[in-house]
Amino acid sequence: AQSVTQLDSQVPVFEEAPVELRCNYSSSVSVYLFWYVQYPNQGLQLLLKYLSGSTLVKGINGFEAEFNKSQTSFHLRKPSVHISDTAEYFCAVSEAETSGSRLTFGEGTQLTVNP
């Protein structure tokens, strides 16, 4: 079984500042890792995913994340945020190479970008 911990429930930041949303996971097997974004009253949208290969993954909207196996982390970063990045962000993990493997989600991090 896997588990995900998002270390910050809320992250306030000023516009054009860098941001990091932290995610740690626990698993006894190899995993796939995902970040999703949710805007108010909308479904979740995939930002990026790590399956294998390069540990630095680039996603949509200028976000990137780095897979660190030794620290079991998958932190999400953006060098300069915009007001429009204000949303809830979810980290998720699934068992690798298993068809139909369910995702385990973290509790979410509310990113609020202030002018």
Added chain:
Amino acid sequence: SQTIHQWPATLVQPVGSPLSLECTVEGTSNPNLYWYRQAAGRGLQLLFYSVGIGQISSEVPQNLSASRPQDRQFILSSKKLLLSDSGFYLCAWSVWRGGYTFGSGTRLTVV
């Protein structure tokens, strides 16, 4: 292309009334389907998942039920709604090596 449709977008129902939320998937066959609920805009609670027609697994004992009458149709139901059933309901299907694709959600308010 692969898409997921979920409706209605918003719903206000009185306590004790029935509920039916529908989710359909296009562009794939035999998907794994999921129903999630978010209360107070935070956290995702898995309610039900289905790996095939008529196959439903419940994660949390509750006032809700789910059915999968067709391969690409997943329905969430209740015979009598409670105030505690209010929340944001999301349908999703799993994509091989791609995580989940989510529907747009239904905001349910029980009054």
